[in-house]
Amino acid sequence: MSEHPSTRRFAAAAYVPPSRLRRLIGWNTLGIIIVLVAVGISLNNVLSIRAQYSAPHKRVVRVMHWQLELGYRDALQQVIDSYNELQRQRYEAGTSKTQIEVVQLPVTEKVFSQVLKVNLIAGTAPDIFTHLGNVELSRDCAAIDQYIEQPNPYNAPEFLAGEVTDPALAKALATMPWRDTYIDSMQGGFNRERQTQYGIGVSFTLGGRFAYNLDLIREITGAGHIPTTTGELLALGRKTREFAQRSGQQLWPIAASRYNSGYFTNDLASIMLQPWRRILDTNRDGDVSDTEGWAGMASGTIGLRDPIFGQYLDVAEAISQQFSTGFSSMDRDGGMYLFVQQKAPVFFCASWDAGTVIKLAQGRFQATFGSIPVPGPGEPWNDPPRQPTSEAGIVSWGAYHLNRDGKVPESIDFMRYWTSYAVNQRFNRAADWIPAIIGTSPSSEMAAFAPRIAGVPGAWSPGSTGGNARSGRTGLTLQGQMADLTTGEITKERLIERSLETYNDPNYGASLIWSKDFVETRNAARQQERAVGILAAAALAESKRLPATVTRDLLWGQIPLYDGQCVRWMHQRTLGTSRSDGKPAEPFPEVDP
């Protein structure tokens, strides 16, 4: 008789004494071993890091930034590695008593602000950091005015050998103040309200460019040149659609996202509204303030039914019709990936994304860049002619700041190294960003991003002021309507009607712009008063006087605001008792007392 299966199972489940080894190493022992190994590894890590960074002669400088674009971290790491090596050599050679060691801390911009703020409050903030404007400069950041007047030691002849071809530049770099080695004279890190240098820029950022897939353009058009006029860009769009239909491929003329479409309409406005510049600049200082711009709207000098504005809307609509389907629901990366996946031959691209585009296109297709095309001779919308905007006045953005309670002299030394001619050029070429130092040039792929000297200043646009409190509800409406126009949800006529409805509203329209402008100007004057008073008091406490040039520069921007009265005067001249068009005077729309 055969054994019943259930009996076999019972026999198998019977207690079997563990082996000698299992008895020796039970589950509990195994757990303890794992914990001990983990503790050992952690301890080893901690001790090795401690040994690496906390030797008595070592001074660790931490750099925190949010630049997670492809290439930036690697390029910065190369700078850090070469600097650390230089420091090691100097220490070992006995020329330096301490050895500076730099480490970078890249943090995503989604939590960057919180991480920085918490560490600043806790007193554990990094020595060097970028910030999003939510840092109290006087409290948290070191003033570095004394340093920028001295030459950058890393521009000494031994660091420039073989790097600079112009002997006059090499000679000048070695002796000129650090500030003057910058194309923007370090304005990107200068706080005008405090008349103090807090920031140190390392790169420039620029928008206003299109990225092109030359291989795809060749396939579509049979020619390998990029559009230089609006008409050529639109013709490329037409050919792309025809090619897509012919070949059955899923292609769009321009890869876009909601992130870059807003940049595009603003950049286009600064080109297409150029003819307004001269007539709006009533104080003739070369710039158009919001007060001047809106006063021009109030007086009828410019208007939303002006043909100039109509041409702007025409071009914005025509180009946005070439955007990829559903772009308004795509984030920043979505549009870029459409382009690198060769789903479109064109992509509106700012300099901070160009490096990522170049790196993702490598080995796939030939990417190149060009400025926003302007209407060419003989094309519609070219009367009066428009030009690209000049970028000669560019200032660096996202400057690095030094922790006031951190290792300031060591941080300064590293920043000098990073912003020396040779290193800054190498860094920016590796990262595919735009260098900030005179005489340098970007990588050949980024040549189209070199700041343009030619061209005219960007124009003031009523639709570009949506985020500006002075423009009230009208600016916000215009900004929203422009977004709707680019997605094709509304027509140009509807955009103008809706925007004028808001502008003419007795409560939320033009009158609100005047009163908001007055309040903002008055607040700006009061805000500047704080620095004027406190800097002078600090000097007085040391039996000194604030240098006259500092007082002059502090008051230069504050005095002409006349506590907001300059806005009232503009209103008086435009619509009030001094108006010149013979219409009845309107009272100033008063705000809270």
Added chain:
Amino acid sequence: MPIIPVCCRSAVLAVLALSLCGGLHAVDAVPTLAQAMSQLSRFRFEEARRDLALVRDHATAGDETWRRATYGLALAHQHEPAASPEMTGRAKELHEELWKTCPNTPEAVHAAVQLGRIAHMRDYYQDAPDLTLARDWYSKAIAMGGEDPMASQAVIYLASAWIEELTPAGFAEAQQLLTGWLTAHPQDPLASLHWMTLADLRHTYLDDTKGAVEALRMVDRLGAPSSLRWKVVWRMGAIAQDELHDRDLAVACFRAITTRYLRSGKADAARERLVELGVEPPPLPKTLWDNLGEPGPVEVVALPAEAKP
């Protein structure tokens, strides 16, 4: 050795030591004036008020430390971001105390100017500026200040308090004040700011284009913030071309913009202006670095008559 009594003794000693340390800590050490002022420089207003009050309390009324601590303390109230009538009121009290107790000191002149600023500007919700009172304090500061640079600063504030009346009489008073001061103090370190205020007054408020250009030429000679200097030259050129029809001056200004103020971003726009003025514009440089240093004042060269359109 009995363990419990030893532990008890140790605990008692430890508690005693901790209380002593705590007690010592509880007594605030008086900071130095420099330490207290550094809190103000760092815009730590609450800490500044605490420290400056301690310094002031421990100084002899009227001496230099007391005056400076009082002035700093007043500013720490005046510029508190969470502004309120109480804060401003306390600042006024302190400034007035300084003005009354220590006349003819630099701190008193500063205090008078600040009392003018408090009357002049809107410091908190529903604060009503009093321009007449502000002018009164500025005038007192000017009278007491003598050659103190604060007196020169007060002149500009006084002029702006007149301009803000937005009346012909106010504009005239401001113009008279500024021209009078500049005549008496041609070497004033803030002269370029006086001239700039005068230029703006004449151009924007008085429609005196000729006078405005004269004042702008003085600013160009005396200096302006380096990043804004091109604006002085541009403004001079644009007024000269569009309003004054002074072609020689306009050409000189736009040439300077094209060749010496590349960073203005207006070089091409200036070249267009030169073409309008019938002059061949210089070519644009290839780089933003010209190795020429700080630009000098604009030099007007009379153009030959035949060259004029």
